[in-house]
Amino acid sequence: MVLSDEDVNRRKFLKATTAGGTAGLTALAGCSGGDGGDGGDGGDGGDGNDSSEDGSDGGDEAGNEGSNLPTYTYVNNAQSYNPPRHDAINLIASQFGDELGLDMEVDVLEWGTLFSRVSQEYNYSFATWHTFFVSEPVTELNNLFNSGNTDPGEGNYSGYENPDLDELMGNYLGEPDADTRIDQCHEIQQILMDDVPTMPITQMPQAAIFNSNQVSNWQADLANGFNSYWTMINLEMEGDTSTLKGYWPETLSTMNVLGHNDESKHVYQFNMMYDFLVQLNNNAEPDPEVSLATDWNRVDETTMEYTIRTDHSWHDGEDLTAEDVAFTYNYINDNEVPLYSTQSQYIDSAEVVDEETVRINMAEALGPFNLAVANLLPIIPEHMWADRDNPSQANIEEPVGSGPMMFDYWEQGSEFGMVKFDDHFAPVSFEERFWRVIPEASTVWENLINGELNYEPFGRIDRQLDQNQDNENIGTQFQTAPTFWMFTPNERQEGLGDVQMRKALVEAIPRTAIVDQILFGFPERGFNIVSPAFGPLHTEDVTEYEESIDAARSRLEEAGYTWNDDGAIQAPE
Structure with a gap:
């Protein structure tokens, strides 16, 4: 029948x-x-x-x-x-x-x-x-x-x-x-x-779900929604709250920015630990005010030049230079890093023009280069990676980046934490951020309501959201994704x-x-x-x-x- x-x-x-x-x-x-x-x-x-x-x-x-x-x-x-x-x-x-x-x-x-x-x-x-x-x-x-x-x-x-x-x-x-x-x-x-x-x-909508007594000013970007770099650098903490407290239903599996499998749980962490040549604002536009590159120019169909900040440093205190940027692009390309194969197919080479300028030579013309490549390749420190022959398999215990958040601790299977990098050009307003592993949605909501957590990065759209969204301690925000x-x-x-x-x-x-x-x-x-x-x-x-x-x-x-x-x-x- x-x-x-x-x-x-x-x-x-x-x-x-x-x-x-x-x-x-x-x-x-x-x-x-x-x-x-x-x-x-x-x-x-x-x-x-x-x-x-x-x-x-x-x-x-x-x-x-x-x-x-x-x-x-x-x-x-x-x-x-x-x-x-x-x-x-x-x-x-x-x-x-x-x-x-x-x-x-x-x-x-x-x-x-x-x-x-x-x-x-x-x-x-x-x-x-x-x-x-x-x-x-x-x-x-x-x-x-x-x-x-x-x-x-x-x-x-x-x-x-x-x-x-x-x-x-x-x-x-x-x-x-x-x-x-x-x-x-x-x-x-x-x-x-x-x-x-x-x-x-x-x-699916982009969803911000949070404790409204502790966090406000949620702004999304196109790709990563309310977990984006743009979101994090614009958040405002309420009262005496200084910690952004999130969760994920399962543990992270690696601290290797070149060796993860592109799951969101890793992307959302590394996007804050590392800088990228170009970052986007909430209108999906490249924004030099919050990017590692302060200016860029398409020289011809297959060549881009970027002006790099000269007053920025890595989390370990070493200067971040144009050499680091050129090294990153060449290193990912030469080592055929699987995670970034889509991007590296468009890269022929990168070279330092002067102390603040890097030239990217494309393997073939790519019109939306900033959106498709420059916004997606994390810049890594040459002094930490140059001697690693198989980067996607490297065992990284304490990653060193240059982004607005620094690695603090990783209790595998339990919790991951980062702290604010005070010298970043686009600083966050909170002092630290942690993600706690909590598999059960009911426990997440109990913690959100009582303030043990103050945001829900996983963005579950489910019965618990339907039942709790009107709670006086809960704020929600949705937009087309x-x-x-x-x-x-x-x-x-x-x-x-x-x-x-x-x-x-x-x-x-x-x-x-x-x-x-x-x-x-x-x-x-x-x-x-x-x-x-x-x-x-x-x-x-x-x-x-x-x-x-x-x-x-x-x-x-x-x-x-x-x-x-x-x-x-x-x-x-």
Whole structure:
């Protein structure tokens, strides 16, 4: 039996939930095709190791017999890490199994393992996470969807290939004229939203959640929202509060600014410990007042020159010089640091022109160089790094940067702390900042309300936020963000290279139920890979997808798919 669209959004959701809220959706892990089971008792919150929480292998129900497509694995974070996303993934997997007849299993993993399995190993069928923390969209789109990036670890984990799109993205990246890039970006969006190698499920807001008695003046930037450099240097502390007190649901894994895996928990720390040639203000504009470079000039299509502050120092007291800047760019490029491969592909060399000027020679023309490279490469001290031969594997115990915050301590598995660097040109107003590891959202909110914490850097959009946002001690601030929860199929797996299958899967995703019932109406339904937050680079003129099981099944039928008596889908022969 095929449920009506209304039933999909109401009956299915209610069937999956329990008195404890959306936690009951964990039972949907291990969904099977046809009328296959919900299974399990709601799970224990996920320990990050079980492949399906009811212990099944996701493929032994009678409803799966006769399907000529493989078992698909939807990787999921543990419920304790991000409960709403965990529940949304289980709901989507249930839709694919029960309503489209796919043979589904859900693999619950610790977040770092999940991230590596998808982004480095390409070992998955479907993935969903919060993505697109960037200031320049096409640089990231080129990394994610360029046909030349499909080998493991190169960036294109979807496996999507389109030579025409490759050419268009290359033209955009080499185009110096901003108005021309706008038209090119619109065409890029139209191609991607028609082929749907990835689909925004929800357009997530940037959220500042804080104790209003202790912290104020929250300003976001485009890429990192309310965790940005711009946010931190503009915060104002209230009363006698001098410590910014945050949390994260899991521990940091490294102090190596060149050796982390680009998870937000590391980015938000290193963005304060290190300087960058260019920093952005809250209008996504390069701002020389708060940047290491006080001026810059495009000499020609492939050459940039930067004027560097000559009165700045490293946290250990050594002078920061133009030589350090040139060293950084050459060192990252020469050592092929994987974390910055997207940026280093545009770097040929860097050279010191004089004591305050550095010239960057590009390997190929890059129009938005400041947004795509200069804003993203951390400047590192030559005297600390020159003798390290394998920088991405270096064991760094006490990092030395030049940013507005200095390393103080790291109690692995427990807490990380930084202190104010008094001599920074863009100082923060607080004396120290710590992040405490707190997995449970209820504990976070208790601490936020009583002042043991005073901000929520993880930005959870969940039931706890809905219930506590009106508390007299809590302040919230939201704005349109470039970020979204993505749904990405792995086109390397049988059946998922079919664009009609991908479009049907998108139509089967209950985006409205996820927004309204799991995320309490805070985000918008996803519809475009380039958010309105990017201003004129965004276009409304893209393919939109009906949210309908009937539409999904009709599309599959028109493409030659059928279902056997058990409800299992049959691919066209």
